[in-house]
Amino acid sequence: MLAGLGRAMLGGVGLDGVGQPRAARRGAGLFGSGRIRVRFVPTDLLSAFQGGADWVGSARVTTGLTGAILLGASLIGPTPARAECAGRIIATGVMEAPVCVPSDPGRLAVLDPWLTLGSLLDLGVTVQAVPLAGLQGTDLPDRLASQGVTDLGSPMEPSLERLVAVQPDLIIGSSYMHGRIRPMLARIAPTLLIDQMGWQDQLLLLAEATGRLPDARRALDDYAARAATIRARLPEELTLSVLRVAPLGFQVYLDGPGAYGPYAVLADAGVRRTEYETATDGTMLKRPDWEGLSALTGDILFYTVVAGLDPAGDDRLAAETLANPLWQALPAVRAGRAYRVDRATWMGFDGLDAAHRVLDTVERHLLGGS
Numbered sequence: 001m002l003a004g005l006g007r008a009m010l011g012g013v014g015l016d017g018v019g020q021p022r023a024a025r026r027g028a029g030l031f032g033s034g035r036i037r038v039r040f041v042p043t044d045l046l047s048a049f050q051g052g053a054d055w056v057g058s059a060r061v062t063t064g065l066t067g068a069i070l071l072g073a074s075l076i077g078p079t080p081a082r083a084e085c086a087g088r089i090i091a092t093g094v095m096e097a098p099v100c101v102p103s104d105p106g107r108l109a110v111l112d113p114w115l116t117l118g119s120l121l122d123l124g125v126t127v128q129a130v131p132l133a134g135l136q137g138t139d140l141p142d143r144l145a146s147q148g149v150t151d152l153g154s155p156m157e158p159s160l161e162r163l164v165a166v167q168p169d170l171i172i173g174s175s176y177m178h179g180r181i182r183p184m185l186a187r188i189a190p191t192l193l194i195d196q197m198g199w200q201d202q203l204l205l206l207a208e209a210t211g212r213l214p215d216a217r218r219a220l221d222d223y224a225a226r227a228a229t230i231r232a233r234l235p236e237e238l239t240l241s242v243l244r245v246a247p248l249g250f251q252v253y254l255d256g257p258g259a260y261g262p263y264a265v266l267a268d269a270g271v272r273r274t275e276y277e278t279a280t281d282g283t284m285l286k287r288p289d290w291e292g293l294s295a296l297t298g299d300i301l302f303y304t305v306v307a308g309l310d311p312a313g314d315d316r317l318a319a320e321t322l323a324n325p326l327w328q329a330l331p332a333v334r335a336g337r338a339y340r341v342d343r344a345t346w347m348g349f350d351g352l353d354a355a356h357r358v359l360d361t362v363e364r365h366l367l368g369g370s
Contacts, residue, residue: 088103124212171191242263243301
């Protein structure tokens with residue numbers, strides 16, 4: 001892995017919020033009802049922490065001071081076109097490509113505190129501003145704040161006043177969350193709004209934008225080698241079921257072309273899911289009811305519990321769920337092979353470090369820690 005990865009920089013912290021050659025197009029998640037097909041999909045955390053409710057990205061544009069500051073910032077002019085670029089050109093995978101970015105960005109503002117922030121930290125990039133409101137449930141906000149990182153507030157409604165005050169030389173966000181305010185962001189600094197893509201593709205794009213491509217490629221090679229080693233050791237007949245428990249019901253994230261980050265990692269490691277949990281199209285998830293849980297026939301069950309943005313309610317929701325006779329009837333539960341996995345990794349997947357945590361869990365529970 002990268003020397004001094006962002007997690008080492010921040011004490012090995014993961015976040016609560018999207019593969020390798022065959023999983024490179026696997027995305028993040030936006031929840032709806034029934035079977036969900038991927039068209040554009042934001043980071044899974046946005047919906048995960050609303051108890052399974054659907055969410056459509058928006059950003060509020062404030063007036064007053066923001067308007068006055070942005071009017072002044074507008075004198076700077078738009079991001080240079082390709083012919084005028086003195087830095088790097090990002091030609092694909094971003095809104096309004098091509099986008100010119102500085103050759104050595106020194107003051108970075110990140111509007112997506114999940115996959116984008118996690119991937120940048122994996123690359124060892126220092127950030128100056130990020131919306132800390134999206135990071136509840138970890139000690140990362142305190143660590144970032146102690147380093148003098150400016151809190152931009154909400155990921156969906158970042159504070160433009162604070163952003164201007166940071167004086168960034170590059171802004172990185174997501175096209176689905178921040179596309180509506182791109183014209184204003186681009187008046188503040190060159191703005192890279194990333195389209196939905198697989199987590200490995202996004203890591204490479206961010207590495208290109210920050211001049212760290214060789215390091216990123218080496219780290220992904222190490223990841224692929226580790227996944228291949230696990231794949232070679234897994235018993236062929238072993239199956240895994242995975243479930244998210246939420247206040248409004250259950251969600252089963254599928255193995256297939258539209259798999260969300262951690263489930264793409266499972267596929268890379270050769271983990272077999274049940275027929276119910278496998279898709280051949282872009283379907284990302286299913287929403288079974290209590291009776292529908294009987295389709296989760298895997299030899300082993302991983303489940304994660306997310307009661308809301310604040311993890312304080314998770315344990316109570318877990319206790320209520322596990323006490324239900326229908327839960328106790330699941331094959332893996334009866335066999336004593338049901339394991340609760342952490343929400344930070346499985347519902348807030350934030351890149352390379354999270355991918356290795358998924359592999360850690362596979363080794364521990366599917367390979368017996370060997």
